[in-house]
Amino acid sequence: MSDALRPLSRPRLYEQVVERLREYVQSESLHAGDRLPPERDLAERLGVSRTSVRQALVALEVQGLVDTRHGGGTYLLRDRLDAEPLETMIDRRRRLPDVLDARDALETKLAELAATRRTDKDLSEIEAALAAMREAVERGELGVPEDRRFHAAVTAAGHSALLGDFMAEISLSIAESRTESLRQPGRPAQSLEQHRLIADAVRAGDPAAAARAMHHHVVTVGQVKLLDWQADDSD
Structure with missing residues (x-):
């Protein structure tokens, strides 16, 4: 049966608030570090x-666009409030x-494999990726391409074709x-x-330390506000 006459959706109220805030930031020429009105x-x-406003600000905070400080107001983290659609956030x-x-x-x-199989060429690429990310962080950037380069270098150093294929299959995710992760403050x-x-662990040829360090890193990657956020569908 055709879904052409499926029920119409309407923007949630706080989604409309987000859009108005985006327009306000643009019209007032606000920039990262500027404070939004209370x-x-x-x-x-x-x-x-105020509930709708708070929901909008929380959604923006989850996306790393604003920083809400308890008792200190809400500050822009970016020059623009280019927020994602709610459905995209829910799906992710x-x-x-x-x-x-x-x-x-x-x-x-x-x-773990990289610590035992890495070549001098692998180590050079890992060090280059690390240096590139350090420079990006010093410039105040998120360092997304540099982060990708580092993990690609470690994957390559593992010299496992099948595991590399698995990584490629889920590369978008x-x-x-x-x-x-990288848009979380700090x-x-x-x-x-x-x-x-x-x-350091890969360079030292210590597979147990390399595995521990990577596991700890991935656990940190999962510490994001998105996983604590609950979309309110009642608006």
């Missing part, structure tokens, strides 16, 4: 409840735990989990330090 003021000016939250399980299983083993610098520990 919740009470936003609610009054938009003609909505649903898939993320499985992706993290797969990353832990595959990358922990690959790090891995990319999502990487971006989700995460790029933390990730850089964890990468350094992985690289």
Whole structure:
């Protein structure tokens, strides 16, 4: 039976608040570090409840676009509030735990193998990727391409064709989990330090330490606000 006459969806109220906030940031030429008006003021000016404003701000915080400080207001982390559609966030939250399980299983083993199979060329690429990420973090960037390069270097150093194929098959999902993690406040610098520990263990030829370091890193990747966020479907 055709679904052409399926029920129409309507934007949730707090999604409309997010859109108005995006327009406000653009029209006022606000930038990262600038503070948004207080919740009470936003609610009054938009003609909505503070609950709807709070839901909008939480959704923006989950996406790494704002930082809400308890008792200190809400500050922009980016120059633009280019928020994702709610359905995209819900779908990614649903898939993320499985992706993290797969990353832990595959990358922990690959790090272990890399510590015993790496060549001088592999070590050079791992060090180059690490240096590139350090430079990106120092520039204040998330370091997403550099993070991808590091993990690709460790995968290559594992010299396991089949595990490499498995990694390639889930590369898009891995990319999502990487971006989700690195947009957490303070995460790029933390990730850089964890990468350094992985690289040290691989260089030292210590497979147990490399596996531990990679496992700890993937656990940290999973510590994101998205997994604690609950979309309110009642609006």
